[in-house]
Amino acid sequence: SQTIHQWPATLVQPVGSPLSLECTVEGTSNPNLYWYRQAAGRGLQLLFYSVGIGQISSEVPQNLSASRPQDRQFILSSKKLLLSDSGFYLCAWSRGTVKNIQYFGAGTRLSVL
Amino acid sequence: QKEVEQNSGPLSVPEGAIASLNCTYSDRGSQSFFWYRQYSGKSPELIMSIYSNGDKEDGRFTAQLNKASQYVSLLIRDSQPSDSATYLCAVNQGEYGNKLVFGAGTILRVKS
Numbered sequence: 001s002q003t004i005h006q007w008p009a010t011l012v013q014p015v016g017s018p019l020s021l022e023c024t025v026e027g028t029s030n031p032n033l034y035w036y037r038q039a040a041g042r043g044l045q046l047l048f049y050s051v052g053i054g055q056i057s058s059e060v061p062q063n064l065s066a067s068r069p070q071d072r073q074f075i076l077s078s079k080k081l082l083l084s085d086s087g088f089y090l091c092a093w094s095r096g097t098v099k100n101i102q103y104f105g106a107g108t109r110l111s112v113l
Numbered sequence: 114q115k116e117v118e119q120n121s122g123p124l125s126v127p128e129g130a131i132a133s134l135n136c137t138y139s140d141r142g143s144q145s146f147f148w149y150r151q152y153s154g155k156s157p158e159l160i161m162s163i164y165s166n167g168d169k170e171d172g173r174f175t176a177q178l179n180k181a182s183q184y185v186s187l188l189i190r191d192s193q194p195s196d197s198a199t200y201l202c203a204v205n206q207g208e209y210g211n212k213l214v215f216g217a218g219t220i221l222r223v224k225s
Contacts, residue, residue, distance in 0.1 A: 043217035101145075
């Protein structure tokens with residue numbers, strides 16, 4: 001069976017510090033990978049998605065970047081965090097078929113202070 | 114970006130009643146439709162997927178799709194307090210259909 005791991009679960013960072021969130025998927029190959037952010041009481045906003053190694057599509061211009069160094073690894077980064085980067089970050093994967101069922105990791109709650 | 118709209122709620126129903134959640138979408142090209150349940154502080158989990166017009170039943174849950182009206186709904190029969198959560202509607206978009214656009218969610222409260 002497939003599993004998705006995301007860490008850390010919670011993170012408190014000062015403004016201006018760097019960020020690195022990691023997501024890995026087990027039990028499947030060549031998945032589509034996604035990063036979402038959810039602000040408090042809001043829906044999910046797609047930040048980045050990837051259909052293969054080194055292939056990153058950015059949905060929202062912002063202070064963040066993503067990389068996919070390996071088939072089942074997806075990393076979300078920032079060089080300098082802003083207060084507005086606070087939120088619940090979710091990684092998801094899908095098989096890349098048209099049905100596109102996405103499965104989510106447990107999420108990282110980021111507080112920028 | 115095309116939109117997905119849901120009533121934010123909260124929708125309050127008594128235990129044992131039917132809860133009806135609704136969603137409209139704007140992209141006529143969408144082919145895949147999903148309902149996710151999200152408990153407070155947790156990540157979304159898939160409840161139902163539906164791809165063709167009509168009803169799809171799974172246990173206490175029934176998803177309904179009407180592509181002509183661009184409308185998706187979720188019925189929860191015999192609602193339980195454990196069903197209290199936020200329900201997110203999601204619709205696929207993009208050139209290859211590999212992106213999901215989510216509604217803001219409807220908060221459901223089931224009163225015992």
